[in-house]
Amino acid sequence: MTLQAHLVVSRAAFTLDLAFEVAAGEVVALLGPNGAGKTTALRALAGLVALSGGHIVLDGRELHPLAAEQRPIGxxxxxxxxFPHLTALDNVAFGPRCQGVPKAEARRTAAALLDRVGLAERAAAKPRQLSGGQAQRVALARALAVRPGLLLLDEPLAALDAHTRLEIRSQLRRHLAAFDGxxxxxxxxxxxxxxxADRLIVIENGTVVQQGTPxxxxxxxxTDYVARLVGLNLYRGVAHGxxxxxxxxxxxxxxxxxxxxxVAFPPAAVALYRTRPDGSPRNLWQARIEGIERHGDNVRVHLDGPIAAFADITPAxxxxxxxxxxxxxxxxxxAGETHAYPA
Structure with missing residues (x-):
């Protein structure tokens, strides 16, 4: 079930123009700042937003002419x-029932999926009786129950607290690895x-700015956005040797x-001195402190000068x-902690 998509969605102040492929069994993450077009892309794949142009093809079948309910998507x-009035079991069985599967068979499928996500004992619980992590797993089971060729996940861990998120993230990775679409x-x-994800596609302003393995x-x-995500100081220049x-x-x-x-280097690689250091390190410049803030267990110092940079130092x-x-x-x-690569 390989996905080939070219998503063009035009609005008054924004245009999404995104082309990508996802192989069978592959997990691709669309990553980007708020307003980049990530959710628009996902809703376009689902049929909840109309395309202005382009195509969506899954395993050779064109999906873009189809209504949302006709697409083989979870x-x-x-x-x-x-659904707040349905039990976990009936929430999961809902999709197969809508596809015309007999009630008993749909409930057997739902029970097997709940067992697969570790919630067999919560089959009779209503959503209000479930924890955030349990609700997330029921939602995943419901998406898988329709035997989709394409699985779409919109910020699936965003509603969880930090402790639950850690546990559910590892469980979700195992479930996604077992999905062959x-x-x-x-x-x-x-x-x-x-x-x-197996592969990342970074979107800014509706277009792809970078993609590759994590x-x-x-x-x-x-881009500066990606550099901030991965915790690096990043600059563009001209290399000579x-x-x-x-x-x-x-x-x-x-x-x-x-x-x-x-050229990039981590904030932890930046050393700070009150006076010009002896030995004159090869990469040395004078800077002005723009701000100081806590950053995890360390302190992040914002520097301005010939280049703007972050430096991470200890409170001591x-x-x-x-x-x-x-x-x-x-x-x-x-120099050994300063890395260059082609622009």
Missing amino acids: MVFQDYLL ATVLVTHDPLDAMVL AEVARHPR AGVKVGELLLHTSERLDGPAF ALADLDLTPGQQIWASVK
Whole structure:
């Protein structure tokens, strides 16, 4: 069940123009900031938003002329949208019943799916009696009950608390691995995308700006949005051998390139000094502290200067350096932690 899609949706102030494929058994995550077009793309695949152009083809069959209820699609909505008056079992059996499956057979299918997602003992529970994680698994079972060729998931973990999210994320990955159709996942959470997806498609302003495996995207971000997601300082410049010129600053790198290039390094690789350090590190510049904030167990320092950068230091280092906003300091990064790749 390979999906081939070219989604064109035109609106007054926004146009989605997105072409991609999903192989059978593959999970592809659409990742991007709010307003990028992720949910519009998912709703277009489901038939809930009309295409202005393009096509949707699943296993050689054109889906775009079909109404939503005629498409071989299972969908898990962000808020799950379980029927409040039905039990978990009847929620899951609802899809097969709508397809004309006899009641007893539909309920047997539903019972088997609830057992598969670990909720056999909650079959008689109504949605209000389920936890967030249980409701998510019922919604997944309901989507799978119609034997879809294409599975769509819209922020499937967004409604869960942090502890439940960790547990359900790993369970969902196992269930998706067992699904032999194509899966498209929409999320704004990079961790969900990295854990659940085989491939990422990053969308900004309705178009694809980067795609690849999670490892490829994390190692080589190509936009500021992606760099922030994976926690890197990112710049575009011109490479000459083992250096990349970014504005007036030459950054020495661990790779040798020539021509337009990106250069990136993690905030934790940035060292800060009150005075110019001895030994003159190869990548050294003077900067002004624009802001200081907590960042996990560390402190993130916002720097402005020949390049804008983030530096992550420990609270102890912050106290030792006695850093304050507006202060002029020196920043450096080792060439071995500064990586370049073609733009």
